[in-house]
Amino acid sequence: MALPSISGTPRSHLSTPKSLINKRLAAETPECFTSVTVETPVASKRKNSKDSYDELSNLTVAVRVRPMNSKELSHVGASMIVRVQKNELLIRSVPVGAISVGTDHLFQYDHVFWSCDKTGLNYASQEDVFSSLGRPLLANAFQGYNACLFAYGQTGSGKSYSMMGPENDADSSENAGIIPRFCRQLFLQIAELSSSHIANVEVSYFEIYNEKIHDLLAPENGKPRKARPALKVREHPVWGPYVVNLSVHVVQTYEELRSWLLRGNKNRATAATVMNEKSSRSHSIFSIELSLSEKNKEDKSSRRSKVSLVDLAGSERLGSSYNCEEKMKQGVSINKSLLTLGKVISALAEQRKGVQFVPYRESVLTWLLRESLGGNSHTTMLATISPSNAHSDETLSTLRYACQARSIVNRARVNEDPNDRLIRELRAEVERLRALRLDYERSSSSTSSIIQIDDDSISSESGQELKKLKRQLMYTEEKLLKAQHEWEQRFMETKEQQMKELLEVEKEKEELESHVRVLSNVNTNVDLSPYQTNFLDELEDILTLDKVEDQRIKTLKGLCNSKQEYDYEISSSPLEKTLYIVDRRNNMKTSCPVNEIENVTDEDQFNKIIEGLNWINIECEKKISKRLSRSDVYGPLKQIYDALNALKFVTEDDESTRLAFAKFSKSFQVFETALQNKLSKTNGGQKAVCFRL
Numbered sequence: 214m215a216l217p218s219i220s221g222t223p224r225s226h227l228s229t230p231k232s233l234i235n236k237r238l239a240a241e242t243p244e245c246f247t248s249v250t251v252e253t254p255v256a257s258k259r260k261n262s263k264d265s266y267d268e269l270s271n272l273t274v275a276v277r278v279r280p281m282n283s284k285e286l287s288h289v290g291a292s293m294i295v296r297v298q299k300n301e302l303l304i305r306s307v308p309v310g311a312i313s314v315g316t317d318h319l320f321q322y323d324h325v326f327w328s329c330d331k332t333g334l335n336y337a338s339q340e341d342v343f344s345s346l347g348r349p350l351l352a353n354a355f356q357g358y359n360a361c362l363f364a365y366g367q368t369g370s371g372k373s374y375s376m377m378g379p380e381n382d383a384d385s386s387e388n389a390g391i392i393p394r395f396c397r398q399l400f401l402q403i404a405e406l407s408s409s410h411i412a413n414v415e416v417s418y419f420e421i422y423n424e425k426i427h428d429l430l431a432p433e434n435g436k437p438r439k440a441r442p443a444l445k446v447r448e449h450p451v452w453g454p455y456v457v458n459l460s461v462h463v464v465q466t467y468e469e470l471r472s473w474l475l476r477g478n479k480n481r482a483t484a485a486t487v488m489n490e491k492s493s494r495s496h497s498i499f500s501i502e503l504s505l506s507e508k509n510k511e512d513k514s515s516r517r518s519k520v521s522l523v524d525l526a527g528s529e530r531l532g533s534s535y536n537c538e539e540k541m542k543q544g545v546s547i548n549k550s551l552l553t554l555g556k557v558i559s560a561l562a563e564q565r566k567g568v569q570f571v572p573y574r575e576s577v578l579t580w581l582l583r584e585s586l587g588g589n590s591h592t593t594m595l596a597t598i599s600p601s602n603a604h605s606d607e608t609l610s611t612l613r614y615a616c617q618a619r620s621i622v623n624r625a626r627v628n629e630d631p632n633d634r635l636i637r638e639l640r641a642e643v644e645r646l647r648a649l650r651l652d653y654e655r656s657s658s659s660t661s662s663i664i665q666i667d668d669d670s671i672s673s674e675s676g677q678e679l680k681k682l683k684r685q686l687m688y689t690e691e692k693l694l695k696a697q698h699e700w701e702q703r704f705m706e707t708k709e710q711q712m713k714e715l716l717e718v719e720k721e722k723e724e725l726e727s728h729v730r731v732l733s734n735v736n737t738n739v740d741l742s743p744y745q746t747n748f749l750d751e752l753e754d755i756l757t758l759d760k761v762e763d764q765r766i767k768t769l770k771g772l773c774n775s776k777q778e779y780d781y782e783i784s785s786s787p788l789e790k791t792l793y794i795v796d797r798r799n800n801m802k803t804s805c806p807v808n809e810i811e812n813v814t815d816e817d818q819f820n821k822i823i824e825g826l827n828w829i830n831i832e833c834e835k836k837i838s839k840r841l842s843r844s845d846v847y848g849p850l851k852q853i854y855d856a857l858n859a860l861k862f863v864t865e866d867d868e869s870t871r872l873a874f875a876k877f878s879k880s881f882q883v884f885e886t887a888l889q890n891k892l893s894k895t896n897g898g899q900k901a902v903c904f905r906l
């Protein structure tokens with residue numbers, strides 16, 4: 214594994230007594246190993262005196278040892294060099310022939326999982342690993358803390374197996390890894406809370422491949438995954454670095470979530486490496502955002518947490534194993550981000566000694582993991598290793614990193630609205646004062662029954678205390694009421710704002726959707742993509758009435774007035790090549806600038822359009838009192854579309870022609886809407902559309 218050497222980690226080791234394996238390890242830990250333990254502080258939860266809401270806690274670090282694989286077993290002189298007892302792990306010196314070369318190494322972690330031998334008493338199953346690592350993080354998430362679990366280790370050491378489970382078996386109950394178990398448990402707990410809480414779950418899944426971010430759950434849109442542009446990272450002033458335009462999916466059941474997970478897994482970049490037939494060549498980050506709000510509570514306070522489950526790409530020694538350039542590139546970039554991860558871990562571990570700079574920004578991976586490493590999150594690192602003597606160097610390197618990571622201190626805090634927190638605290642204070650007052654009242658009444666009431670000193674003293682308590686209580690209750698009132702006001706304002714934004718988004722979406730529909734309906738051969746982004750502006754241009762048009766509107770208004778029973782009036786002049794649609798209910802006129810299509814070479818096609826419109830006009834007039842069927846209208850409409858499709862342009866690249874085409878298409882969409890309106894109106898036998906050509 215090509216990771217940097219760790220300064221400060223003990224390297225010279227005394228030999229470990231042979232009897233060690235069967236005895237209690239700690240009792241015989243040589244001196245140097247004691248210093249390893251010193252380098253690895255035991256995770257402790259400490260409250261920060263400056264801000265009582267931050268919870269300072271060390272990273273939880275676990276190591277899992279997988280079984281030897283057939284390749285490792287078939288090595289000449291293959292042996293297992295790892296021994297485990299409770300939360301200690303011993304790496305034995307590599308035996309060369311009958312003698313041992315080098316030294317033994319002892320490490321201590323928060324958890325050590327021995328998964329080599331299913332029959333062994335200390336065998337750690339997938340459920341054991343999840344119980345020790347996943348469940349506490351889930352509990353944190355429900356309390357409103359951010360949580361992160363990342364798997365780190367040499368390629369083929371068992372990261373994906375631990376995180377997801379064996380391939381194609383990720384969901385079977387026995388072999389499922391941490392992620393599916395976490396998700397299943399998440400929904401079980403949500404169901405348990407459903408009578409008192411409202412939960413909202415959103416998921417996203419992306420990979421970092423060759424330092425580029427790819428959304429694993431992005432809609433296909435007909436484009437192959439590789440052809441899609443990589444996503445960018447930006448930094449939010451409060452929430453920290455995030456991936457721009459990453460798709461986020463709301464899920465309501467475990468099954469829904471599972472289908473997203475499987476879809477994402479399918480999209481991950483994998484390749485064969487020397488160590489692993491199906492190696493993950495990317496770092497993948499699966500995120501779950503959980504928000505919980507209490508039902509039937511006046512303050513409706515809510516908590517939000519983000520859980521990141523990270524399966525890092527495995528490190529592999531660069532060299533002969535890379536037989537092609539692409540693989541070499543992958544290896545370099547994987548090692549680069551792991552190298553930076555190593556640097557970040559080292560810097561954070563050294564921070565308490567005064568080292569300030571942490572090179573988060575040197576790789577996309579560490580930048581995105583910034584909050585999980587030394588920030589607002591409860592974080593767990595799972596280091597995976599092989600027990601084989603063939604990988605002793607890589608294993609030692611992984612273990613040393615894991616050791617160092619134990620000294621990283623994170624500053625987690627419940628993600629809740631500060632106002633929610635204030636109300637919660639004031640409420641607790643009110644409860645406390647009430648209980649105190651009750652105590653005082655009880656004790657003073659019992660005292661007065663025993664002691665003479667005329668004992669002034671006692672009664673006045675307790676009376677004073679009681680008065681003080683009552684004042685305090687009144688003051689706190691007032692503060693609580695004020696905070697609640699402010700909260701309610703803010704809640705209403707936010708709701709209103711949200712409704713407004715929602716309506717605007719809906720409107721915009723409708724506009725865009727209609728635009729896309731028309732463009733794809735009318736002529737699929739013409740690429741209008743340059744106009745897709747600013748089409749709304751164009752549309753506004755079309756709908757804006759200018760002074761020159763005013764006179765025409767007046768004429769049209771005159772027409773409208775004489776035929777009050779119609780909602781829409783459509784008129785056109787072949788000479789002007791302009792189509793007008795007037796909504797008579799508000800006298801809004803839409804002019805369709807057909808005349809802009811100056812480069813149409815096929816005049817006949819244009820005439821055909823007019824013919825089609827004319828036909829509709831006559832039919833509508835004729836059948837105005839009758840019910841008009843859809844086919845009556847769609848037949849001629851098709852004729853119009855066919856004519857549009859057949860239009861020829863001088864050059865298809867001519868921007869003004871394409872713009873005119875887009876506008877023309879939009880006009881026909883307005884026209885179509887008018888017709889559909891007419892159809893629904895004639896069903897009611899009320900007003901209708903009149904087309905005048």
Ligand SMILES: Nc1ncnc2c1ncn2[C@@H]1O[C@H](COP(=O)(O)OP(=O)(O)OP(=O)(O)O)[C@@H](O)[C@H]1O
Pocket residue numbers: 278279280282328366367368369370371372373374375379380486489491492493494525526527528597
């Ligand atoms: N605890 C385990 N029990 C049984 N088999 C395991 C265990 N851990 C890993 N394996 C097996 O070892 C092989 C490699 O594991 P895995 O793909 O999880 O490694 P990895 O660390 O994710 O590798 P890479 O970094 O190359 O993606 C797989 O065939 C997997 O099934």
